[in-house]
Amino acid sequence: MSGDPLDLLMDEIGARARQAAKTLAVAPSAQKDAALRAAADSVSARQDLIVTANARDLAAAQSLTPALRDRLTLTGARLEAMAQALREIADLPDPIGHELARWQRPNGLDIARVAVPLGVIGIIYESRPNVTADAGGLCIKSGNAAILRGGSESFHSSHAIMDCLQAGLTAAGLPADCLQLVPTIDRAAVGKMLRMRDFIDVIVPRGGRGLIERVIAESRIPLFQHLDGVNHTYVDGAADLTMARQIVLNAKLRRPGVCGATETLLVDSKVKATHLAPLILDLLEAGCEVRGDDASQAVDPRVLPASEADWSTEYLDPVISVRMVEGLAGAISHIERYGSHHTDAIITEDRTQAELFLQSVDSAILMVNASTQFADGGEFGMGAEIGISTGRLHARGPVGVEQLTSFKYLVRGAGQVRP
Numbered sequence: 227m228s229g230d231p232l233d234l235l236m237d238e239i240g241a242r243a244r245q246a247a248k249t250l251a252v253a254p255s256a257q258k259d260a261a262l263r264a265a266a267d268s269v270s271a272r273q274d275l276i277v278t279a280n281a282r283d284l285a286a287a288q289s290l291t292p293a294l295r296d297r298l299t300l301t302g303a304r305l306e307a308m309a310q311a312l313r314e315i316a317d318l319p320d321p322i323g324h325e326l327a328r329w330q331r332p333n334g335l336d337i338a339r340v341a342v343p344l345g346v347i348g349i350i351y352e353s354r355p356n357v358t359a360d361a362g363g364l365c366i367k368s369g370n371a372a373i374l375r376g377g378s379e380s381f382h383s384s385h386a387i388m389d390c391l392q393a394g395l396t397a398a399g400l401p402a403d404c405l406q407l408v409p410t411i412d413r414a415a416v417g418k419m420l421r422m423r424d425f426i427d428v429i430v431p432r433g434g435r436g437l438i439e440r441v442i443a444e445s446r447i448p449l450f451q452h453l454d455g456v457n458h459t460y461v462d463g464a465a466d467l468t469m470a471r472q473i474v475l476n477a478k479l480r481r482p483g484v485c486g487a488t489e490t491l492l493v494d495s496k497v498k499a500t501h502l503a504p505l506i507l508d509l510l511e512a513g514c515e516v517r518g519d520d521a522s523q524a525v526d527p528r529v530l531p532a533s534e535a536d537w538s539t540e541y542l543d544p545v546i547s548v549r550m551v552e553g554l555a556g557a558i559s560h561i562e563r564y565g566s567h568h569t570d571a572i573i574t575e576d577r578t579q580a581e582l583f584l585q586s587v588d589s590a591i592l593m594v595n596a597s598t599q600f601a602d603g604g605e606f607g608m609g610a611e612i613g614i615s616t617g618r619l620h621a622r623g624p625v626g627v628e629q630l631t632s633f634k635y636l637v638r639g640a641g642q643v644r645p
Contacts, residue, residue: 232410232412232418233418235409236418236419237376237422237425239373240346240424240426243372243373243403243406243423244347244371245344245401246400246401246404247370249401249402250371250401251345251369251370253400255322256399257313257399257400257419258316258367258369258400258491259317260397261366261395261398262312262363262366262367264394264527265362265366266308266310266312266313266316266394267367267394268391268394269305269309269312269359269390271307272386272389272390273305276300277300277389277599279382279383279386280298280299280355280386281302281380282382283298283355283381283383286379286407287379290379293482293483293542294353294542296481296482297354297484298383300354300356300383304356306397306411307329308321311604311609312363312594312609312610314361314609315366315367315609315627317609318367318608318609321341321368321628322343322368322369322631324340325339326340326633329391329455333642334639334642336637336638337621337641338637338638339635339636340633340635341632342631342633342634343630343631343632344368344370344429344630344632345371345427345428346371346425347361347371347372347373347426347428347612348372348373348429348430348447349372349373349374349375349376349432349612350377350430350433350437351375351418351431351432351433352376352379353377353379353380354376354433355376355380355383355384357376357432357612358374358376358380358388358391358551359387359390359391359610360603360610361374361612362374362388362391362405363609364611364612364625364626364627364630365404365405365612366391366400368487368631370512371403371405372404373426374406375407375408375415375419381411384407385409388405388406388407390403390581392405399485409468412452413623415454416440416441420441420445421446421447421544423446427444427447427448429447429449429450430452430612430625431451431613432452432612435540438451438452449640450621450625451615451616451617452485452613454541454566454600455486455487455489455540455542455566455614456539456559456566456568457477457486457488457566457568457570457598457601458488458491458492458557458565458570459488459491459495459569459570460551460554460570461474461492461493461574462572462573462574462579462585463494463496463497463574463576464575465501465571465575466555466575470505471508473571473595473596473597474488475509475572476597476599477507477571477597478509478514478544479513479514482542482543483543483616484542484602486568486569486602487599488601489546490537490548490549490641491546491547491548491549492548492549492560492561493548493549493550494553494557494634495550495552500523502548503525506518506525506526506529508550508616513544514545514546515530515531515543515546516528516529516530516545516546516548517533517546517547517548518530518547518548519532519549520530520547522548532549537549537560537564538564539568546555554579554583558583558587561587565589566616568589568590568591568593568614569592569598569601570587570589570591570592571592571593571594571597572592572593572594573594573595574594580595589616589635591614591623599622601614602624603626607627608626609626609627611625611626612626612629612630613625615629
């Protein structure tokens with residue numbers, strides 16, 4: 227063990243998490259649910275304290291873009307939604323011990339595959355204090371201890387929320403160490419977490435490209451990988467214009483800073499004369515900056531020319547790139563080249579086109595006639611999510627309680643020996 231103070235601190239946190247994980251892994255469903263409900267009540271009761279802590283973070287974060295400040299901001303309504311999410315997680319079925327499959331072999335062996343916790347989860351995130359509650363709640367429900375390292379921008383907010391979560395654990399008779407927040411903004415703590423193989427079983431990064439790339443490059447621990455949300459909405463030649471206008475505005479501007487926001491609008495050349503101008507003008511009038519190809523620029527002088535880099539940019543701001551494509555094949559080709567395998571949508575009244583889109587696009591979440599802003603574990607009925615995984619192994623899409631489990635095989639015999 228290193229003598230460096232930060233290393234000693236992180237190793238102590240890791241050891242406590244590993245010990246607490248043993249208790250949480252075998253905790254009854256009722257005890258975990260009681261912890262979640264007590265944590266929710268604590269969030270509701272301590273709203274003033276949390277908002278005060280959040281105000282300190284906002285005061286120190288003047289340089290953030292409006293969209294990132296929106297991510298950071300906590301209001302009474304958002305805190306009540308946070309508390310409600312914890313209660314919804316408590317209401318979910320307990321995934322631990324769930325029998326995933328069972329069969330008998332000809333020799334009489336009875337084999338069952340049963341869900342178990344992953345162990346200790348390391349969560350590294352930026353400017354999103356709500357992740358503290360969402361991730362903490364999901365980890366409690368799925369029997370996993372967690373070490374959370376929030377961004378410096380949300381330091382005080384995250385600590386105020388963590389106090390509520392730990393109060394819930396204590397009230398239910400579970401170790402407060404089941405959930406721990408790294409008590410330093412030293413960036414070296416991130417590097418240390420990525421090397422803590424003895425204490426952490428999986429890392430979940432939530433943040434910008436810089437953080438994600440660092441985690442991918444440095445981690446010695448398996449990851450739930452989440453890259454950029456370069457999401458597309460494709461308006462097909464058979465799209466209803468009224469529906470398309472409503473969906474596009476919502477997909478881009480409801481909350482531009484969330485990872486489910488649409489960043490590129492693709493429009494079928496078949497509806498250039500009828501659909502392109504209304505869609506672009508709606509965005510411009512709503513205050514969105516539009517960067518487009520030649521056809522898009524011809525609609526209005528306020529449309530800026532799109533660069534090659536724009537097609538692969540996650541803006542997280544009221545900015546969108548717009549391109550005309552030649553039918554569904556053109557849309558699929560564009561998404562394959564520039565997309566990030568996060569969330570993509572088609573707007574169409576043609577069921578055949580919709581099904582071809584669903585089968586052909588390789589993204590974690592695909593939508594038909596719906597806003598990409600529905601890319602959220604809470605909207606999927608998961609209560610919340612710990613992130614959206616764009617990888618292909620273990621978990622893909624919103625990572626909820628079921629995705630935070632592994633499994634083991636239980637083999638029951640009656641004296642069999644292998645010949």
